[in-house]
Amino acid sequence: MKHDDPLPPRPVSDSQSEMTEIVLPNDANPLGSLLGGRLMHWIDMAGALAAHRHSRSYVVTASIDHLDFLVPVHVGDLVILRSSVNRVFNTSMEIGVKVWVEHYLNDECQHVSSAYLTFVAVDGSGNHLAVPVVVPETDEQKRRYNDAGARREIRRAHLERRNSVSR
Numbered sequence: 001m002k003h004d005d006p007l008p009p010r011p012v013s014d015s016q017s018e019m020t021e022i023v024l025p026n027d028a029n030p031l032g033s034l035l036g037g038r039l040m041h042w043i044d045m046a047g048a049l050a051a052h053r054h055s056r057s058y059v060v061t062a063s064i065d066h067l068d069f070l071v072p073v074h075v076g077d078l079v080i081l082r083s084s085v086n087r088v089f090n091t092s093m094e095i096g097v098k099v100w101v102e103h104y105l106n107d108e109c110q111h112v113s114s115a116y117l118t119f120v121a122v123d124g125s126g127n128h129l130a131v132p133v134v135v136p137e138t139d140e141q142k143r144r145y146n147d148a149g150a151r152r153e154i155r156r157a158h159l160e161r162r163n164s165v166s167r
């Protein structure tokens with residue numbers, strides 16, 4: 001459950017990440033709109049970038065919360081995904097990913113989706129590792145840190161309900 005030497009606390013800004021994709025025909029349905037599943041994959045990758053950088057370890061995706069697709073994205077559009085560590089618990093961390101579509105022809109950006117993912121840090125054998133504390137610095141980071149605590153309680157309640165039903 002531990003790194004050999006516990007890693008020092010790290011600010012959110014150290015691991016904030018950005019990923020850009022151009023939507024190609026292979027990413028789209030027959031109407032030329034981005035497939036939801038492809039966007040989910042990119043969200044997972046963008047989340048993993050921040051999780052790897054913060055924890056300095058391998059990670060596995062434990063969960064992805066509810067996901068809405070707010071506007072359609074089309075072939076040729078640029079998709080920008082920004083990820084940051086919202087909060088660290090013990091071996092897990094919540095990562096927020098916000099997705100934007102950039103219509104470069106008219107210089108317009110629209111919010112496409114926001115997602116919260118939980119990653120668990122693991123070593124090469126799959127053993128869970130303690131994750132270094134994350135330090136929120138800005139007001140926005142502090143708000144996300146507090147909100148992540150409330151979301152963790154909702155997830156735990158959901159897991160308990162699921163486990164009691166499957167017993």
Ligand SMILES: CC(C)(COP(=O)(O)OP(=O)(O)OC[C@H]1O[C@@H](n2cnc3c(N)ncnc32)[C@H](O)[C@@H]1OP(=O)(O)O)[C@@H](O)C(=O)NCCC(=O)NCCS
Nearest residue numbers: 060061062063064088089090091092093118120128155159
């Ligand atoms: C996620 C996984 C590592 C959890 O392992 P586990 O031994 O069942 O979980 P534990 O009860 O020991 O919990 C470990 C941590 O994961 C968290 N966790 C477990 N299940 C979770 C879930 N569904 N959502 C959010 N967090 C979860 C726990 O809260 C705990 O966090 P903490 O240490 O920060 O308190 C394990 O179920 C797994 O490996 N799943 C497959 C992951 C995978 O392959 N993902 C890719 C997509 S298939």
